[in-house]
Amino acid sequence: MHGVRTGPAERTVTRSARPGGRGLEPLEGTVGAALDEGGRSLARARVESPRLTAELLLARVLEIDRVGVLTHPEAPLTERAAAEFGRLLRRAAEGEPLAYVTGRREFYGVPLEVTPDVLIPRPETEILVERALALAARATARFVDVGTGSGAIAISFAVFSPRSSGWATDVSRQALGVARRNAAAAGAAGRIAFAAGDLLGFFAERPAFDLVLANPPYISAPEAASLPRAVAAYEPAVALIAGDSGLEIFRRLIPQAATRLRPDGLLLLEVGMGQADPVAGLACAAGLRVEEIARDLQGIPRCVASRKLDL
Ligand SMILES: C[S@@+](CC[C@H](N)C(=O)[O-])C[C@H]1O[C@@H](n2cnc3c(N)ncnc32)[C@H](O)[C@@H]1O
Known part of the structure; x- marks a missing residue:
């Protein structure tokens, strides 16, 4: 000891x-x-x-x-x-939140390093990973995790879908450093590439992915004023806040995802309370078919899954 x-x-x-x-x-x-x-x-x-x-x-x-x-x-x-x-x-x-004090948090059974540069992975985000693993049409999926933070989604998906490979992106280079270390510690570094940039802008506008996964910032600027102190004072604002409505990132990300998904590919998005319907509407407007809206343990619609039609 x-x-x-x-x-x-x-x-x-x-x-x-x-x-x-x-x-x-x-x-x-x-x-x-x-x-x-x-x-x-x-x-x-x-x-x-x-x-x-x-x-x-x-x-x-x-x-x-x-x-x-x-x-x-x-x-x-x-x-x-x-x-x-x-x-x-x-x-x-x-x-200070316990995960920052200890520098550790487990997500989907995978131990992760967390620093103040990344959002502390939340239990409700495990639903997105669970649905992605259940709905992915192939065992060799090509995925991208947009706004990877600690790498929680990309790494846990890769760990439990051991023949899949893909990308993890973030605007924060510091977050990408944490995610890289976590991928290496989880033995998934060889199957995840990392890119700094805005949403999916790093990738050409062509169908390259079977899965686009994201837990983007979705708190509106007015809501941010009433966040608990432990969140507002310690977690990175760039990981939390998305404009005046909270939907700004979804509005940009969903059409980008639609052009980069392969036919039959899936977009899975974590959403905040009351956002499932507007996000489903954005997915339909981008030509995707909403396949399921999964609820979290409190019964709140938390994950919107939509599929690109195989025309
Ligand atoms: C809510 S956190 C999610 C982190 C991690 N995926 C998770 O579920 O724990 C959102 C992440 O998106 C990143 N982000 C914010 N705006 C972005 C943008 N325009 N493009 C790419 N990443 C962005 C933040 O830096 C942050 O890491």
Whole structure:
């Protein structure tokens, strides 16, 4: 366990006497004591699920999983690990999202690095990947993920469709750096190429893709004013906001996708609340046939799938 005392060079935090203790109260300077104190400090800061958050932060510091932290409360903590845990606790207490504090988030079972340059992948976006895997007509799909951010959609699709290959694009070069590292870590780097640019502008206007996948920015500028602080203060605005109506990116992306999809190819778009109908309308106007609108776990229409007709 990195950070837990492993040898004479690492000093542990001083232990204090424990009144009458026989394993009930964790000793100061141990994993258990750090968790108790960390959980209490996060609770005072009104962080959601404070104990769980403290466990995940300490697991990150020690580079072990949460179960490892929970099963060894008696393990001594080095000064260095305790100090690092303190730094992470302070960031969480200030309201920074856990994924940015730990630098990690799992998406569709794939572990991803996340930095403040990328949107934290959301569970509802897994629906898009699930539908893409279910609806793709061929096992050797050529795909493009527009606005890839951390690479969540492109990488998870590639991992679960191991004979497919394609592209991931983003306007943010910093995001593309994160996505590249994530693709390499997932063993999918050889099947995903990366391009910086606006939507599908990098690609010629000819049918080259079986799947166009996108979770684009879709929050309107007026809505952005009421975003939770954890989102507005920490996540990149370019990943969230799409003009005055929230539909601006869809208006440009859908006709671009229609010209680049092969016959029978699919466009899958994540949409915000109340956007499924207007987005379906844009898809029809671009000559696509709306095939399905999938709902998220809250019953909100979340993913619009439309197919290019095979004329
Ligand atoms: C909502 S985030 C989605 C990130 C990732 N696909 C996911 O689902 O977690 C939108 C992404 O689109 C990118 N983006 C915004 N405007 C863009 C544009 N005009 N062309 C390409 N990418 C864009 C942002 O940088 C951001 O990474």
